Amino acid sequence: MSQKSDGMNYAPQGKPSPVVKPGEFIFAAAHLDHGHIYGQCNGLLEAGGELALVYDPDPAKVKAFIERYPQAKPARSLDEILDSPDIRLVTAAAIPSERGPIGCRVMEASKDYFTDKTPFTSLDQLDQAKAVVARTGRKYSVYYSERLHVESAMFATDLVNQGAIGRVIQVIGLGPHRIGPKENRPRWFYEKAKYGGILCDIGSHQFEQFLTFSGATDATVTQAAVGNFNNPDTPELEDFGEASLLGNNGSSNYIRVDWFTPKGLSTWGDGRTTILGTKGYIELRKYVDVGRDKRGDNVYIVDDAGERYINVAGQVGFRYFGELILDCLNRTEKAMTQAHTFKAAELCLRAQLAARKIS
Amino acid sequence: MSQKSDGMNYAPQGKPSPVVKPGEFIFAAAHLDHGHIYGQCNGLLEAGGELALVYDPDPAKVKAFIERYPQAKPARSLDEILDSPDIRLVTAAAIPSERGPIGCRVMEASKDYFTDKTPFTSLDQLDQAKAVVARTGRKYSVYYSERLHVESAMFATDLVNQGAIGRVIQVIGLGPHRIGPKENRPRWFYEKAKYGGILCDIGSHQFEQFLTFSGATDATVTQAAVGNFNNPDTPELEDFGEASLLGNNGSSNYIRVDWFTPKGLSTWGDGRTTILGTKGYIELRKYVDVGRDKRGDNVYIVDDAGERYINVAGQVGFRYFGELILDCLNRTEKAMTQAHTFKAAELCLRAQLAARKIS
Numbered sequence: 001m002s003q004k005s006d007g008m009n010y011a012p013q014g015k016p017s018p019v020v021k022p023g024e025f026i027f028a029a030a031h032l033d034h035g036h037i038y039g040q041c042n043g044l045l046e047a048g049g050e051l052a053l054v055y056d057p058d059p060a061k062v063k064a065f066i067e068r069y070p071q072a073k074p075a076r077s078l079d080e081i082l083d084s085p086d087i088r089l090v091t092a093a094a095i096p097s098e099r100g101p102i103g104c105r106v107m108e109a110s111k112d113y114f115t116d117k118t119p120f121t122s123l124d125q126l127d128q129a130k131a132v133v134a135r136t137g138r139k140y141s142v143y144y145s146e147r148l149h150v151e152s153a154m155f156a157t158d159l160v161n162q163g164a165i166g167r168v169i170q171v172i173g174l175g176p177h178r179i180g181p182k183e184n185r186p187r188w189f190y191e192k193a194k195y196g197g198i199l200c201d202i203g204s205h206q207f208e209q210f211l212t213f214s215g216a217t218d219a220t221v222t223q224a225a226v227g228n229f230n231n232p233d234t235p236e237l238e239d240f241g242e243a244s245l246l247g248n249n250g251s252s253n254y255i256r257v258d259w260f261t262p263k264g265l266s267t268w269g270d271g272r273t274t275i276l277g278t279k280g281y282i283e284l285r286k287y288v289d290v291g292r293d294k295r296g297d298n299v300y301i302v303d304d305a306g307e308r309y310i311n312v313a314g315q316v317g318f319r320y321f322g323e324l325i326l327d328c329l330n331r332t333e334k335a336m337t338q339a340h341t342f343k344a345a346e347l348c349l350r351a352q353l354a355a356r357k358i359s
Numbered sequence: 360m361s362q363k364s365d366g367m368n369y370a371p372q373g374k375p376s377p378v379v380k381p382g383e384f385i386f387a388a389a390h391l392d393h394g395h396i397y398g399q400c401n402g403l404l405e406a407g408g409e410l411a412l413v414y415d416p417d418p419a420k421v422k423a424f425i426e427r428y429p430q431a432k433p434a435r436s437l438d439e440i441l442d443s444p445d446i447r448l449v450t451a452a453a454i455p456s457e458r459g460p461i462g463c464r465v466m467e468a469s470k471d472y473f474t475d476k477t478p479f480t481s482l483d484q485l486d487q488a489k490a491v492v493a494r495t496g497r498k499y500s501v502y503y504s505e506r507l508h509v510e511s512a513m514f515a516t517d518l519v520n521q522g523a524i525g526r527v528i529q530v531i532g533l534g535p536h537r538i539g540p541k542e543n544r545p546r547w548f549y550e551k552a553k554y555g556g557i558l559c560d561i562g563s564h565q566f567e568q569f570l571t572f573s574g575a576t577d578a579t580v581t582q583a584a585v586g587n588f589n590n591p592d593t594p595e596l597e598d599f600g601e602a603s604l605l606g607n608n609g610s611s612n613y614i615r616v617d618w619f620t621p622k623g624l625s626t627w628g629d630g631r632t633t634i635l636g637t638k639g640y641i642e643l644r645k646y647v648d649v650g651r652d653k654r655g656d657n658v659y660i661v662d663d664a665g666e667r668y669i670n671v672a673g674q675v676g677f678r679y680f681g682e683l684i685l686d687c688l689n690r691t692e693k694a695m696t697q698a699h700t701f702k703a704a705e706l707c708l709r710a711q712l713a714a715r716k717i718s
Contacts, residue, residue, distance in 0.1 A: 169588050169599055170615065172531075174633075176640075222715075223582035223603045225611060229528050230637040240528055242611060244582050244603055250717050252584060252601060254613050256529065262639045264665035270640075274533075278589040280621045281535075281629075283649070290642070291659045291668035292651065300650045306623035309650035356581075358609050 008185070011038035012149045012318070018048025019322035025329065027114075028053035028081040029072065031094035031102060032061040033186065036116040040091045040143050041069060043321035044114075049089075053081050078102070082109035089114055089328055093143075095188045096196050100125030107138035112328045114141045118204040119345045121196035123353075126345055133338060137331075141324055142341050146175065146205035146271060147212060151316035152284045152297035156275065160213050165277030165303060168214045171253045173206035174272040178261035182234065190234040198226055198241035198257055200352040206255035207245070207351070208344035213275050216247025217339070219347055224355035230260070240358075243351040266294045279303055367544070370397035371508045371677070377407025378681035384688065386473075387412035387440045388431065390453035390461060391420040392545065395475040399450045399502050400428060402680035403473075408448075412440050437461070441468035448473055448687055452502075454547045455555050459484030466497035471687045473500045477563040478704045480555035482712075485704055492697060496690075500683055501700050505534065505564035505630060506571060510675035511643045511656035515634065519572050524636030524662060527573045530612045532565035533631040537620035541593065549593040557585055557600035557616055559711040565614035566604070566710070567703035572634050575606025576698070578706055583714040589619070599717075602710040625653045638662055 027049050029041055033056075041051060054072040056062050062074050075081050081090060082105065090106045092099065093116035100120045106113040107129075119142045120126045129140050147153040160168060179185065188194035195201050210216070224243035231237050239260065245253040261269050271286040280303030289298040297313040323335035386408050388400055392415075400410060413431040415421050421433050434440050440449060441464065449465045451458065452475035459479045465472040466488075478501045479485045488499050506512040519527060538544065547553035554560050569575065583602035590596050598619065604612040620628050630645040639662030648657040656672040682694035 167588070169586075169617070169619070170601070172533075172613075172615070174531075176635075222584070225581070225605065227528075227609070229526070229609075242529070242603075242613065244601075244613070246584065246715075246717060250586070250588075252717065254531075254601065254603070254615070256531070256613070256635075258528070258635065260528070260635060260637065260640070262661050263663040264639075265661050266666060270661065276535075276615075276617065276619060278619065280623075281619070288666075290661060291666045302621050302624050302629065302649060304622040307625060307647075307650045356605075358605060358611065 008035045011035065011042055013042050014046050014318045016046045017317060017322060019326055020048040020329070023050060025049045025088055025325045026052050026086045027089040027091060028055070028075070028087045029065065029091050030055040030078050030081055031092040031098070032056045032065055033095050033188070034093035034116050036143060036145060037091065037093035038068065039145055039149055040093065040114060040116065043149060043318055044091065044325065047322035047325050049325055052087060053084060055081055078105065082106065082111065087111060092116070095194050096201060097121045097194045100129055103129055103140050104132045107132045107136045107140065110136065110138065112139040112141065114143065114324065116143050117145065118196055118201050118348060120349060121200060123346070123349050126342060126349065130342060139328060139338065140341065141336065142345065144205055144208040144344065147209050148320040149318055150286050150297070151312050152286055152299050153209065153273065154319065155299055155312045155316045156273065156282050156284055157212055159282060160275060164301070165275065165281055166279030168251055168275055168277045170251060170276045171210045171213045172274040173209055173253070173255040175202050175206055175255070175257040176261050176269045176271070177202055177257070177259055178268045179259045190237050192236040197352040198238035199224060199243055199355055200348050202257045203241055203243065203255060203351060204344060204348040206257065207347040209273060210245060210247070210253040211340055211344055214247050214249065214251035214253065216249045216251055218248040218343060219245040219253065221347070221351045221354045222246050224351045225358045226355040227358040229359060241355065243355070245347065265290070367394045370394065370401055372401050373405050373677045375405045376676060376681060378684055379407040379688070382409060383407070384447055384684045385409045385411045385445045386448040386450060387414070387434070387446045388424065388450050389414040389437050389440055390451040390457070391415045391424055392454050393452035393475050395502060395504060396450065396452035397427065398504055398508055399452065399473060399475065402508065402677055403450065403684065406681035406684050408684055411446060412443060414440055437464065441465065441470065446470055451475070454553050455560060456480045456553045459488055462488055462499050463491045466491045466495045466499065469495065469497065471498040471500065473502065473683065475502050476504065477555055477560045477707060479708060480559060482705070482708050485701060485708065489701060498687060498697065499700065500695065501704065503564055503567040503703065506568050507679040508677055509645050509656070510671050511645055511658050512568065512632065513678065514658055514671045514675045515632065515641050515643055516571060518641060519634060523660070524634065524640055525638030527610055527634055527636050529610060529635045530569045530572050531633040532568055532612070532614040534561055534565055534614070534616040535620050535628045535630070536561055536616070536618055537627045538618045549596050551595040556711040557597035558583060558602055558714055559707050561616045562600055562602065562614060562710060563703060563707040565616065566706040568632060569604060569606070569612040570699055570703055573606050573608065573610035573612065575608045575610055577607040577702060578604040578612065580706070580710045580713045581605050583710045584717045585714040586717040588718060600714065602714070604706065624649070626655070
């Protein structure tokens with residue numbers, strides 16, 4: 001299932017390292033519109049979560065899901081899941097424009113929520129979710145997979161936190177993606193009101209990484225642009241987006257996202273992150289070391305001691321999921337704070353709103 | 360002389376390929392403030408130019424220059440050079456704030472001018488040079504060395520022109536540089552009125568590359584920032600700069616320049632250029648393939664056919680210099696048009712003026 005040809009069905013698998021005993025953390029999956037749901041479930045299962053129920057209005061999606069996870073019992077509705085007292089968390093990968101409202105329903109039912117990115121398609125949805133979090137005390141957590149489910153990015157998170165490159169001045173995030181055969185994508189993928197725009201959608205990963213690597217807790221959008229350069233048959237698809245941010249700690253950020261991965265690339269996208277610090281810099285070649293090595297998780301570090309290359313595939317694991325489970329059980333925020341989760345969401349929405357149209 | 364530890368004295372040498380016979384193109388060197396003068400002279404000499412005279416107010420600079428180029432006779436003043444009827448072109452690497460006025464004197468004396476980048480430190484200087492070019496018909500040419508004197512960048516110029524990656528959507532240019540021991544740099548290097556600011560100075564290379572690779576003939580600055588993050592002892596040194604441009608053909612550009620090359624890097628800067636097209640992309644790792652290969656001129660190309668890595672060091676040469684000599688003799692514009700030369704200069708000045716201060 002961890003196939004690399006397109007990002008939509010890229011569901012990383014890690015080494016199981018349960019943080020709880022069987023039965024201590026029961027969750028359900030609902031709304032399987034994006035293939036990321038498999039990555040979300042893999043992460044929770046490897047951390048010891050128990051998958052009890054699954055719901056989607058489309059029986060074919062449920063059937064495919066149960067073939068993969070036979071332990072999941074089909075529910076007749078989301079309400080059936082919300083009414084099940086054992087379920088602590090609902091993980092979902094709905095159509096982006098529905099993720100916010102579904103999350104509010106989940107939290108109102110006193111359950112934590114773990115949605116695929118992008119978590120919202122409007123600032124109104126974000127505000128509503130903030131209000132429900134404040135009222136219910138539940139968690140609205142987000143699968144920002146391009147850091148949380150990428151070992152090189154988790155490795156860099158620790159390096160930067162340890163001060164390996166000094167103060168972080170700037171982060172560049174490149175997130176090219178492959179569309180693949182266009183007919184294999186669902187209709188909503190090409191409808192802007194549903195996917196939210198390219199900066200809102202795949203841009204969300206990048207802003208989350210900027211906040212994490214820079215330590216900024218807020219930022220302003222200093223420029224943004226989106227365009228459809230080469231997909232006239234799907235005019236609402238933005239195939240290019242870029243934005244620049246200035247963090248509230250003086251660090252800056254440039255991100256570029258696009259749907260221009262050529263057929264010849266050996267994976268779905270040549271994702272890169274470059275983190276510039278006062279004492280060195282780190283470059284991640286996340287999914288391929290283009291022209292050099294088809295493995296992902298390539299880390300380059302340059303500091304006063306020299307140039308180093310490390311491949312960290314299989315060496316780091318995905319601690320986020322275990323931390324999330326423990327956060328849900330202990331009401332802590334070790335995996336990610338709610339403020340950080342929401343700020344990344346806000347920045348991708350603000351960048352999308354600020355974007356000039358280019359072509 | 361082609362040493363790679365700092366950019367200031369990096370003077371590439373290529374294979375001699377003269378475009379003229381001895382004595383057909385005689386030039387002089389004047390104002391040796393920046394080590395780039397050696398790269399400028401190497402390029403012209405390899406293309407068949409004849410170096411006749413040299414002038415600098417500092418005898419020590421002249422002495423060092425003549426040790427390298429014994430054929431150059433010392434002149435007592437710039438005027439002596441300007442009064443010499445055989446001299447067709449004067450190449451200079453003055454303090455940046457003096458480059459424009461010196462160029463105007465050279466052109467007024469009916470000679471072509473070939474200056475180190477950055478060519479100007481103010482829009483007024485640019486306007487004056489434009490007026491003198493219009494009146495005299497002489498050339499104000501600029502050593503934008505990070506493309507013209509880099510084989511991988513000249514290789515990419517041809518690839519893009521041949522349509523190898525389709526329509527160019529976006530260019531990212533990263534130009535990190537090493538200061539080296541701070542006392543080895545001249546005083547003007549740390550005085551903003553003299554070097555013009557980081558976007559004006561080392562940023563100029565990047566804007567020239569954007570115009571070349573994208574085919575844009577004009578652009579607007581959509582955001583820019585400069586800062587001194589880690590050099591409090593030289594407060595006028597901007598050690599970080601970035602800018603975003605939108606070209607008049609819809610292409611966009613992000614550039615980052617800085618003085619944060621760590622001691623451990625095997626060369627003076629990990630310069631990168633990434634050119635995204637509708638049919639593929641090209642990445643240049645110009646001076647080192649960090650952590651992989653200490654050689655420069657590493658070209659990565661991804662298109663529908665696959666991922667390719669090519670090292671082009673020694674394979675391409677530096678055709679600019681021969682083209683410049685022939686342009687001077689034939690009054691053509693094959694090496695670079697005057698409009699392009701001035702537009703790149705204008706963009707670096709406009710970006711510098713637009714830059715917010717960050718820290």
